[in-house]
Amino acid sequence: MAATANTEARLLSRVLRVGLAVAVLGQIAWSFRPEPSSAQSDQQIQGRALYEANCSTCHALDAGGTVNGPSLLEVGPAAVDFMLATGRMPLANPNDQPERGQPKFTSEQIDALIAYVGSIAPGGEPIPTVDTSAGDLALGAQVFLNNCAGCHGAGASGDSVGGGQIAPSIYPASPTEIGEAVRIGPGVMPRFGPETIDQRDLDSLAAYLVWIRDNGDDGGLQLGRVGAVAEGLVAVVVGLGILIVVLRLTGAKR
């Protein structure tokens, strides 16, 4: 019995020693853990938690990207803000085309995510400041027609651009979101740097897009601003349709 008790005590002592060693090694290893920043603010802690819960599956913990999502290195605050504030991210299915929707996060949470992504993947395009009151409508119309109308439609109501991609309607976008889209070129949209669209162009463009949202519909129903397709449909179905009903009601049936 005594021999047995002695064996048990030795076994326990060995387990404890191994446990201690593991704990010490773990402590040492922990002290060498990657430090995101020496002074971690509450915002970054919140951002990190949100990032790990919502973004890391596809964009990876280090923001380097996975097969399901692109790298976020150097995308910058403009892209993060645009994708989150317009509800395009997070995507339920990584193969979907990101579409505008209800944003999943509050603006405070978005700021936290921007700060956190900025800390692990610094650089990139800053959030542009867009001041519509500094813009000029005529210049904005010109910038829009020359650079944007080819895909988004002359009425800014959106159109398809091939490859299953849709240039969306611009009406729901805020001036800041317009500026972000111009600067980062989300999806298949080209990126327009200040050498193509300078700050004054950008302010004017946003001013024009805000203006045509509620103006430019002189002449009645706008028919979705898709042009001749809707007009032809109305002419045939409503115009000719009413007249044929009149003929049918007033003419002989046999």
Next chain:
Amino acid sequence: MIVRRLVDGVDERLDGTSFIRRNLGKVFPDHWSFMLGELALYSFVMLLLTGTFLSLFFVASPAETVYRGPYAPMQGSEVSLAYESVLRISFEVRAGLVMRQTHHWAALVFVASMTAHLVRVFFTGAFRKPRELSWIIGVTLLVAGIGGGFTGYSLPDDLLSGTGLRIIYSAVLSIPVVGTWLAYLFFGGEFPSAELIPRLFVMHILLIPALITGLLSAHLALVWHQTHTQFRPKGTPESSVTGTPVWPKFALKSVGLAFITFAVLAALGGLSQINPVWLYGPFVPYSAPSPAQPDFYAGWLEGILRLWPNWEFHVFGHTIGELFLPAVVIPGIIFTALALWPFIEARAKHDTAVHHDAQRPRDEPVRSGIGAAGIAFFVLLMLAGSNDVLAKYLQVEVDTLNGVLKVLLFVVPVLVYAITWWICRDLHARDSAPIAHPPRVEFRRNAEGGFDEHHDEARSRGDVAATQGDREQP
């Protein structure tokens, strides 16, 4: 009373008694589908009225000016005088916008009702001998209407219409050997030339309306002279005409229809925006907007272009551009076949007789099948012409949609032909041999509590006869 006195007055002076009296009493068949052509006529009248108003303010000049009107997003922009005058009509001229929009809606309804009229004439065989000339004039009117629409659509010198003109320019260029010369001849130089808008203007407000007015007069004179076809019950002689006399009933009804047409067009013009050129901006050669569609009557031409593979041929050292087949040859074949249809059908059926009756579509299953297949073909091409807009609303890829449409373009017309032929044949067979009612059998209870059958031969025969009688009533 007034009319009688007026007619008498004219008669006394011009000795036209027989002519006027005969024609006021002329009887016109009044089946509702025979009035579709009148819709086109009254839409054309509306086009002339609103077009005259617009021509007072439109400036057919490509000269540059700086826009200083009330439309804020264009202020200070360099635009052509033509574009500026369209903005002036839209925002400054009193009633200018409603006139412009009514004009455009009237153009769409004009071509739409001409097409509906053509479809009616086709399906009722009203183009048959001796009315082939009316048909050919009608097809020419349709082409003239499309031409009038296209030249008018191009006049405002906006970005959208400029894109359309560029397509036409390229189509003319693609004609082998003479293309370049023809393009320079008609456009007055390299696109976009300074000559273009003045030339389009002359075509739009002078040549094409004159052509349409002339052809329309001939078209109506022929109907008057040759009498209208009409549906006739079997056994009625073809010489008989039933309907309403020109005066008073037919004329008053027609005037009423004219005002209803004007009302619908004016309502569209006042309530619904069409071709907002201020959104499209002035034409610049280096830019193009989207969605870029022509008016609907050219949508099928656009559809051919969008579906056609980019084939380019080299024959005897000449390049035959990829636009030549889809933009020149195929529309040419389609319109030629359409114009010659009465002769094609007559030859196929070895039919040299003169016909004055309007047929029911069911009585000609092959023709009705071809007509329905043709409609399906054009509708599919129009869908192809609007593929980007469709793709947006259907949330599919444009390329997928094009691929599907290319297949459907060959499959659907064949199916539509087969189904139409089949329905027509069955309807025709049912009419010529109506299904007899089953013999009427009465069961009567007898004294033992069982039932006896009583066949009522006379009554069941009577029922069948009554049914046939109903059907044959005109």
